[in-house]
Amino acid sequence: xxxxxxxxxxxxxxxxxxxxxxxxxxxxxxxxxxxxxxxxxxxxxxxxxxxxxxxxxxxxxxxxxxxxxxxxxxxxxxxxxxxxxxxxxxxxxxxxx
Numbered sequence: 001x002x003x004x005x006x007x008x009x010x011x012x013x014x015x016x017x018x019x020x021x022x023x024x025x026x027x028x029x030x031x032x033x034x035x036x037x038x039x040x041x042x043x044x045x046x047x048x049x050x051x052x053x054x055x056x057x058x059x060x061x062x063x064x065x066x067x068x069x070x071x072x073x074x075x076x077x078x079x080x081x082x083x084x085x086x087x088x089x090x091x092x093x094x095x096x097x
Contacts, residue, residue, distance in 0.1 A: 020063050021056070023049060 003010040005019045014025050027046055
């Protein structure tokens with residue numbers, strides 16, 4: 001089965017992310033073996049994109065949270081652990097405090 005977002009065919013999870021964000025994932029994460037010059041250019045481009053779209057970080061965070069909620073809802077079912085009862089300092093068996 002083929003997946004499409006608009007007119008774009010999606011062949012991987014990275015394609016979904018790229019289409020949702022409007023930028024390639026590699027722009028934000030980098031690639032293995034990139035030089036310092038390539039890294040600096042990538043970071044400059046990322047800064048320019050964030051300057052043009054200051055809501056991108058919030059949008060990406062919301063997208064990630066919605067995706068996790070939809071596909072892994074049990075992550076939200078977190079219960080606090082019971083804290084052990086703390087003993088008072090200096091309290092010893094048989095000694096009045």
